[in-house]
Amino acid sequence: MISERKVKFAIVGCGHIAKKHIESIQNSEIAELAAICDTNPERLKEFSEQYNVEGFSSIEEMLQQRKEIEVVNICTPSGLHKPLAMIAANYKKHIVVEKPIALTMEDAEAIIAVCKENNVKLSVVHPNRFRPAMQMLKNTMANKLLGKISHVNATVRWNRNQAYYDQAAWRGTKQFDGGVLMNQAIHNLDLMIWLFGPIKEVQSYTATRLRQIESEDVAVSVVKFEEGFLGVIEAAVTIYPKNLEESISVFGEKGSVIIGGPTANWVKHIQIEAYNQEETDSLVNGIHNDPYGISGHSIIINDMAHCVINPNRYPVVSGENGKEALKLVLAVYESSELNRPVTL
Known part of the structure; x- marks a missing residue:
């Protein structure tokens, strides 16, 4: 049975892999793209126009203005995963982060910890x-x-x-x-x-x-x-x-x-x-x-949408799974x- 509502996702980082995330969100019956974010103005404009979605140059500005966002997909270079995940989790947003979860064990553990502290769910993209x-x-x-x-x-x-x-x-x-x-x-x-x-x-x-x-x-x-x-x-x-x-x-x-x-x-x-x-x-x-x-990205993103709708469901690829690969x-x-x- 299809949910009557759509979970609202935001993309941070408008590079090549972000397109897979956006297409997966658009192909889902229970997900909706609410906003995108990138520090590069040309790339932000390109994605915003291509996908007809509001763009922001700052993740904080995006999460402050678009409070309805429920999930943040982090698609940036790997070294930026931790600071962005910390911000998203502290705004009580669930997180889908591209592989690897981080570049150091300290950063990976910090991401997992902040998600637990804020009672938000974390999924790592291993499609x-x-x-x-x-x-x-x-x-x-x-x-x-x-x-x-x-x-x-x-x-x-x-x-x-x-x-x-x-x-x-x-x-x-x-x-x-x-x-x-x-x-x-x-x-x-x-x-x-x-x-x-x-x-x-x-x-x-x-x-x-x-x-x-x-x-x-x-x-x-x-x-x-x-x-x-x-x-x-x-x-x-x-x-x-x-x-x-x-x-x-x-x-x-x-x-x-x-x-x-x-x-x-x-x-x-x-x-x-x-x-x-x-x-x-x-x-x-x-x-x-x-x-x-079916695209692994689609499965992971659709799974996260179900996890948001159902509080008793947890991501099929967890933060701990991502940590083991790292x-x-x-x-x-x-x-x-x-x-x-x-x-x-």
């Missing part, structure tokens, strides 16, 4: 969980169809050329953005934890090989999960000349699954003892006929800096 292939793999793991796990692999072999980083001064910086792990591969790291459980230890190397940035453009890690099986992380934005592969692989005593392609949307390999060939073909064909499914990235950085294994 890849909702891809049909990932939902299938999650169901496979939940039902223990692969038996005892040998090892898993998370790979991001993408291209972000120098022109990409030169488009904005904050890109590739340690203060506002981070490197391939914090920006691109954090989705795969979130999936590793979500699919396979907590990680106990990492041994990692990072480097800046081809891009003129402060942060890493390539990283490799070996990880040990709490259940005892091993994993490998490979992440790079140095692949020539375009995105090559994003994949999640898992190998067990009773089956193996590889989800891959340029983005991890397709079943590249599946063989599970419990499935006959007809069942396997049906599963693969179902995903290949609709590899993208914790893994920071452990990889620490291991690389210290040149030794690091326990999470």
